[in-house]
Amino acid sequence: METIEHIKQMEKTLNQGEKSLSQTLANLEEIQQNLDHYQTLFAYYQSPEWFEHFVLDEQGKLPVDLPRGVLSEDGIYNFLATYVSLADKLKEVSDKMSQKLDELRPKD
Incomplete structure (x- = not known):
């Protein structure tokens, strides 16, 4: 059994x-x-253009129905943090996968 x-x-x-x-x-x-x-997107977030758009939004000069998550101070920053975290995790997992494959290879 x-x-x-x-x-x-x-x-x-x-x-x-x-x-x-x-x-x-x-x-x-x-x-x-x-x-x-x-x-x-990351370059935009660090640009004067993003800040100008942010100010326009703060002043109420953008259409009310315009999606503006990209102008939140945390939106792109949080996305960038997740991007960096994912890149680090991918590298870590890739290294572990390679190590596990090496363990399967016959020893000479």
């Missing part, structure tokens, strides 16, 4: 892993396609 349970557990791990890796690859492809847009 131990054999059956082990096979079931390995099957579950395979199925979950395939799903997780597939979703992660799709998300990474989307992020990769948008990297230039993100850099443009």
Whole structure:
């Protein structure tokens, strides 16, 4: 019976892993396609243009129905913090995955 349970557990791990890796690859492809847009957003946040737009919003000179999350002081900053955190996490996970692969390789 131990054999059956082990096979079931390995099957579950395979199925979950395939799903997780597939979703992660799709998300990474989307992020990769948008990297230039993100850099443009971060540059905008540090520009005089962003501050001018922020002041216009504070003065009530922008249309009321205009989405303006980009002008909140925390919106882009929080996005940038998440971006940096994700970059660090990706590097950490990549290193661990490489190490685990090295452990599987036959020793000479």
